[in-house]
Amino acid sequence: MPNPSSISHTTLATLLQEARLQARETRRLTEAHPSLTAQDAYSIQAAGIGLRQEAGERIVGFKMGLTSQAKRKQMGLHEAIFGVLTDRMQLSQSVPYRLAGQIHPKAEPEIALRLGRDLSGLLSPDQAWECVDQVAPAIEVLDSRYVGFKYFSLPDVIADNASSSQFLLGKSLCKPAHWQELETWHLGFYSLQNHQRRLLSEASAREISGSPILSLVDLARLLQEQGKVAPAGTWVLLGAATPAAALCSGLEVELVLTAPGAGGQSVRLQAL
Ligand code: OOG
Ligand code: MG
Numbered sequence: 001m002p003n004p005s006s007i008s009h010t011t012l013a014t015l016l017q018e019a020r021l022q023a024r025e026t027r028r029l030t031e032a033h034p035s036l037t038a039q040d041a042y043s044i045q046a047a048g049i050g051l052r053q054e055a056g057e058r059i060v061g062f063k064m065g066l067t068s069q070a071k072r073k074q075m076g077l078h079e080a081i082f083g084v085l086t087d088r089m090q091l092s093q094s095v096p097y098r099l100a101g102q103i104h105p106k107a108e109p110e111i112a113l114r115l116g117r118d119l120s121g122l123l124s125p126d127q128a129w130e131c132v133d134q135v136a137p138a139i140e141v142l143d144s145r146y147v148g149f150k151y152f153s154l155p156d157v158i159a160d161n162a163s164s165s166q167f168l169l170g171k172s173l174c175k176p177a178h179w180q181e182l183e184t185w186h187l188g189f190y191s192l193q194n195h196q197r198r199l200l201s202e203a204s205a206r207e208i209s210g211s212p213i214l215s216l217v218d219l220a221r222l223l224q225e226q227g228k229v230a231p232a233g234t235w236v237l238l239g240a241a242t243p244a245a246a247l248c249s250g251l252e253v254e255l256v257l258t259a260p261g262a263g264g265q266s267v268r269l270q271a272l
Contacts, residue, residue: 041158061085067239083162093249106244109255112138137170137257170267179213201242
């Protein structure tokens with residue numbers, strides 16, 4: 001097997017891109033390239049986003065992954081990572097989500113922040129919060145390109161753009177004056193199937209990185225390490241507080257994001 005330095009990042013990114021476009025599973029990159037590092041993986045991720053940009057896609061956001069204990073336990077990986085979101089990944093509430101063309105998608109409840117200023121670097125929670133101008137509920141649809149959607153290593157999942165597939169934003173809530181208030185928010189994730197509404201999972205927003213703002217602080221640092229900036233106007237998904245749920249035909253999922261004393265917002269995704 002060639003070692004990772006002799007095989008180009010673009011070649012590996014192309015392999016993942018083809019698996020995505022053909023909706024088929026592929027073997028983990030580290031099976032053929034066991035010495036792949038997290039840094040190699042971010043270069044492969046960037047090459048993959050470059051391919052999508054060449055196909056006309058625009059970067060509209062970033063996502064943090066593996067920020068909660070629940071997700072770390074589900075995936076057996078224990079470090080926060082980031083991925084990039086493009087306009088073609090964004091779903092609309094008025095259009096049903098189609099399973100056709102996906103591999104093994106899962107949905108998870110998220111808090112999304114919109115940036116009013118560019119974000120990158122070593123920031124305090126106060127500085128990171130100043131970069132935010134909107135807060136909204138979001139449902140992220142993950143779809144790993146790897147066989148079985150499991151047991152991959154950190155370099156594998158980073159190279160695969162942190163399992164990004166699609167995302168749906170709900171309506172924005174009032175931005176709290178202080179980031180500490182976000183810790184008191186609550187996420188309830190429901191399934192609606194055959195006229196039955198069932199609670200899939202619920203969590204305090206505190207489950208996200210210990211405090212949701214710390215997920216944004218981590219993103220700013222990770223972006224700087226990659227020489228990147230999240231521009232004003234882009235959205236950031238902070239990472240799920242609870243495990244992802246497999247999507248199947250006829251299943252609708254709903255996230256209810258509640259801000260004590262300030263109401264709430266919900267967002268629904270229906271899989272066809
Ligand atoms: C990796 C992506 C994790 C999150 O919110 O923690 C993620 C995966 O679970 O495949 O998006
Ligand atoms: Mg996520």
